[in-house]
């Protein structure tokens with residue numbers, strides 16, 4: 260199935276834009292995030308800590324709804340879904 | 352009551368939202384925390400719009416590296432307190448309003464006093480530690496907080512109405528990592544600062560739809576602006592209804 264991934268700020272820089280990713284039927288949000296991380300070294304670094312954990316400040320959204328980090332491992336995705344990844348900025 | 356001179360000065364916007372809205376602006380007290388990249392455009396446009404009291408809070412002095420984006424400060428201001436430099440320009444722009452310059456760095460202890468009496472707080476700070484303090488003070492005082500932040504060509508803004516919308520900790524439970532030097536293209540805080548000033552004007556005059564429960568995201572590279580829905584979190588450490596009853 261295909262899932263659209265919208266990226267923002269530094270993640271967009273690292274990933275190069277939005278993505279359409281092919282993931283197995285019933286894949287979870289975590290599975291999708293791993294697939295995003297595998298698209299390039301920069302993408303992996305932008306999304307994950309060195310120990311492999313998702314960077315805690317990245318905001319995850321699924322079809323316009325906020326998803327908590329703890330839910331990512333169990334949240335199933337469906338064909339045509341949209342996931343947004345937003346890393347907030349801090350300067351002023 | 353507005354004077355003849357004020358009616359003339361603000362004629363173009365009174366033509367749009369009326370005299371009563373202008374009087375609300377004249378009676379409003381807005382605290383802007385930070386007189387840097389975001390604070391400069393926010394303060395300049397709120398002063399120009401006729402906000403009765405603009406209170407600026409910042410503990411820093413102007414540095415040469417600030418000048419690519421902190422547009423109220425010029426070459427001759429290097430070394431001066433930012434709030435003094437900014438206040439001088441604001442008073443010259445609009446002598447009809449009161450500009451209060453407070454040279455202080457916001458912290459847990461002084462935050463409540465610094466924003467005391469404000470109708471609206473603008474987050475023009477450059478770090479999340481200060482933002483979380485401001486968020487809690489705003490919630491405690493039930494005063495709306497207009498958040499903005501920038502990096503590079505990217506920016507974000509939202510309006511927090513205590514008790515009604517997601518607060519800063521609902522939206523950003525974990526702060527993005529700090530950086531020694533945050534790269535910023537000067538136009539980015541210009542754009543986000545004006546979004547914040549626009550929110551302030553709308554809130555005060557009761558015009559339009561606020562960025563309530565919406566996070567505005569600006570991508571200056573692509574020249575696109577998007578809003579992402581955000582919502583209040585029951586277990587939010589700052590505003591959540593479950594925060595006292597966690598077992």
Ligand SMILES: [Zn+2]
Nearest residue numbers: 518521587590
């Ligand atoms: Zn909250």
